[in-house]
Amino acid sequence: MLRERAHTRGERVEGRQRVGALAGIPVILDEMGKEAAAVIARAGINPDVLRNPENFLSFTEVGRLLQACVTATDCQHFGFLVGRRSTTASLGLVGRLMRNAPTLGQAIRDICVNQKYYVQGAVTYLALQGETAFWGYAVYFQGMQAREQLVDGATAVGVSMFRELSGVSPDAVLSLRQPPRDVEPYRQFYGYVPQFGAEQNAIVFPARLLAAPVQGADRQLRRILEASVAKYWAAKKPSVSEQAIRLLRAAIIFDRASLEEVAGDLGMQARTVNRRLKEEGTTFRDLLNKARFDVAREMLMGTRMPVTDVALAMGYADASTFNHAFQRWAGMAPSEWRGHPEVKQL
Template sequence: MGQDPATVIAGAGINPDLLRNPENSLSFIELDRLVQACVAATGCEHFGLLVGQRSTTASLGLVGRLMRTAPTLRDAILDLCTNQRRYVRGAVTYLVIQKDTAFWGYAIHHPGMKAIDQIGDGAMAAGFSFMKELVGAAPDEILISRRAPGNTAPYRLLFGSTPRFDAQQYAMAFPVSLLDRPVRSADRELRRILEKSVAAYWAVEQPSMTHTVARMLRARVIFPDISLEAVASELAMLPRTLNRRLQAEGKSFRELVNEARFEVARQLLAGTRMDVTDIALALGYANPSGFTHAFQRWSGVAPSEWRAS
């Protein structure tokens, strides 16, 4: 696009050499600054989409290699969901099944992010690329949790149809049956070797229980069942054990639910044109007044005032 990458990267306060080694890492705040700088320099409002569509599973390094050996699409997606939490601390990749529909989504839970629309667009473009590569199939629908940009042609060109903008989540929706489709490059023997390599690679650091539950809730807060029992079951522990682990870290399950709801509410109010009533329903409130009262407790102002400001 006619801009020098090193100049743009340095202008965002990041040493360009840091990006030369894939084993290095950026904080989510640095990523946020970098993406904003790229959009400002190029004037391209779908910059994140262009970055994401260049991604393949090879972009994911060791985890991508593991995905390519998976027996089914479900296994490949879970490879990413399971391992992503070990090196990405500001967002979560998730697989949620509702009746006959699977949602493979991406949610940012790091507070204060300004380039959520660009990063979310990139995640959907990357996920779309991963699905086509792994099983040769595309999702039925792309959900984009942002206002539609002025030019939606790049989205139609990539996805084959216009995504559903102003959605509750960034996700790809497709029939549950597609999860059982075999991965083209499945390799049982190589997978055994890679599973050991991945386990050894990430053995150094594990997320706290608070962080683990916060990620789970950010992904599931717009779905019906976010009870303590459901989360504990997914973590293979008793509800009272989960409560005790959280209390030892100075948090309660209810606090984490409220924090997840507040974060999603702000993202939907700022990034989409969803009505406050629809946001309330999406977050599990029976009526808008309950959501408004909760939001006022969290922020000090009503949702409509917060959005206007």
């Protein structure tokens, strides 16, 4: 049996996902000639839950639902079909906030900041490298089925929103997953085939576009929406450990996974973060190891990158150091873990 040694000492988070764009699943199933209610019910989901985008599903339920849809339709890009139909409207109040942001950069930051209140188990992030911006999405909840379907859908939603807010398309789309059988739907929607087997799931575009104004944004409505969002989330702030895990998931890819960086993003002193994490039953080192293990597993599972390249992508000086760390986390070498039969079930 596979072992997982890198873990927090706190309670395992089940994760939850706002229905949002998933509300479109019944329509797509019907269009593909499938009885939507039956497919959804086979996943153990009450079809009525998908009628309201403001409802919630656990990540386990989302995984079962998407896997049931893939099985019923034999469509390896079902999640993408769901996501490509969605816009900022699928995000409800946060989507309206984005639509009335002064700039594209602020709109993206709106979802990056607010997502933590209604999604636990995945993170969207904005990162800059020189003159290039990456708007990424990652699932850190472990054990869900059809993870690549959820990521595919989220990425397609991101591209739709990017076009809506900026009036242009991103330069590239990166995906950790292996290419499905049919890549033509991606080409038709994106204008090109995504870079499958990449180091992260992200939309790539020139950083200068972050300053581009959002056409049609209403400044007065924006102020009203800001107050509404603040009031809505007032009692739902996640724990420091949950926020740190979200920040670390992106920081590892860009070699910024330090206590000081995370504390700065949280608006706290490093010693305050350490104290709060101790109160929550964990440490920064525990969280960092868990995040590194999560990223390593995702790269090993979703790509054909050599182990050496995975090590370098994660910021390790050499493969040997990475191998030793992974051995501590999983109880076996990364190459052995990648070939293990149970990996396909994670």
